[in-house]
Amino acid sequence: MAATDFKDYYKILGVSITATPEEIKRAYRKLARKYHPDLNPNDKTAEARFKEINEAHEVLSDPEKRQKYDQFGQYWQQAAAGVPPTGDFGQGDFGQYSSFDDFINELLGRFGSRGGNRSGNRRVYTYRTTTPSGVQDFAGFSGFDDAFGGFSEMPAQDTEATIGLTFSEAFHGTQKRLQIGDATITVRIPPGAKPGSRIRVKGKGQISPFSQQRGDLYLTIELLPHAFFQFQGEDLVCEVPIRPDEAVLGAKIEVPTPDGKVTLTVPPGVDSGQTLRLRGKGWRDSKGKRSDLMVKLKIVTPKSLAANERECYEKLHHLSTFNPRQTLTEVRL
Structure with a gap:
């Protein structure tokens, strides 16, 4: 060089x-x-x-x-x-x-x-x-x-590389064109690739200058950040906002999953930060088996109210006997 x-x-x-x-x-x-x-x-x-x-x-x-x-x-x-x-x-x-x-x-x-x-x-x-x-x-x-003076042995050499994928590419599988020296190869990424998983491409590593044998190429998967989904071990996690009335009364809401929206039943009386499990709606493996999707609820209050909405909230404020800070009355140093 x-x-x-x-x-x-x-x-x-x-x-x-x-x-x-x-x-x-x-x-x-x-x-x-x-x-x-x-x-x-x-x-x-x-x-x-x-x-x-x-x-x-x-x-x-x-x-x-x-x-x-x-x-x-x-x-x-x-x-x-x-x-x-x-x-x-x-x-x-x-x-x-x-x-x-x-x-x-x-x-x-x-x-x-x-x-x-x-x-x-x-x-x-x-x-x-x-x-x-x-x-x-x-x-x-x-x-x-x-x-x-002549070697008794010189093995082919394997090559390590990292490849970045979007969540969609990793979940559904994709093909990537890679430049290996002067050659361009197409690598098939099977569905269900996860961060840290490795893919072996036979015969695309370094060539031994003595035996002329070529090693293998090992690709380590890295996923680009997603705006909604994250990994938590084998499962996926996401955060979904709900209204105060949905948290109090319960509701049926639509939640995105990797392959489309599903309906999630929110039970009455949930708290902000509480997590609900959607079984079999998380990440897939190479055989198509799915992990779970963990849905973290976040109660979001409206920033502006119509006149009739404000009237209802004011009426509720005067009628409600619920005191979420009742346990704080005994707090002392």
């Missing part, structure tokens, strides 16, 4: 190099909502910015990728893949390595381990060097075989 191609992911997200994972996540969500293509239709600039934001988040939200990015700068992808840089070393501090072996060990995360075995979930590779020690000799290598 040329120095002019280097992207400052911290600058793209508007955070400092010391930003915490929580600060990075907050910055990403704010920018993703602002530049999401669904909110900026036919805006190529916003679309390009959205892709850039996702790319920056993919790297900085992954501790291992972020460590490589911070250490090797514009050559972080070569470092993550175990490929030595050539020419200008840019931001990487390569003077810390006393030998070629030390440099390769750092790139592969081996730290002196030997043998083509597995250590936990981490692959360890056997290699032999065929050139004298010294990082300065990289520019003279004719290819990967010269540089590494």
Whole structure:
């Protein structure tokens, strides 16, 4: 990668190099909502910015990728893949390595381990060097075989990315066109996707430069905020306003659900903030089974009254014996 191609992911997200994972996540969500293509239709600039934001988040939200990015700068992808840089070393501090072996060990995360075995979930590779020690000799290598002397194993690499969906797209399912390198692919999102759920796209990850095998792409779902619905565990929650007389006498009201309006029976004497449950009217899963919709009631008073309405309220005021503050008479310090 040329120095002019280097992207400052911290600058793209508007955070400092010391930003915490929580600060990075907050910055990403704010920018993703602002530049999401669904909110900026036919805006190529916003679309390009959205892709850039996702790319920056993919790297900085992954501790291992972020460590490589911070250490090797514009050559972080070569470092993550175990490929030595050539020419200008840019931001990487390569003077810390006393030998070629030390440099390769750092790139592969081996730290002196030997043998083509597995250590936990981490692959360890056997290699032999065929050139004298010294990082300065990289520019003279004719290819990967010269540089590494032959690897016993190099797996395909999976790729992680985040995709933002509207509530409607996630509930009903949708198809999204994604740019993977120079290729455009269509990804089917099944109905019922939830925040944090992951979708596997086989064979669309990074390509191993040695085996030429390609890993998988894993997409983590994030939902754009909705003006009415929110998640509460597996269920959905919403807030519905009712009149004072509906709260006192009870009523039948219409309540929106993800797939249309239904009638909710409000029992007499409900309080503001009380929650009623609509069973089977919440979110769906991949098999079509529905969670519940929790409806929080909010008593709303009218700000202006017609003459006959005011007369009725005044009459009620004089006739009512109900004292909602009766329990407060005994309150003392």
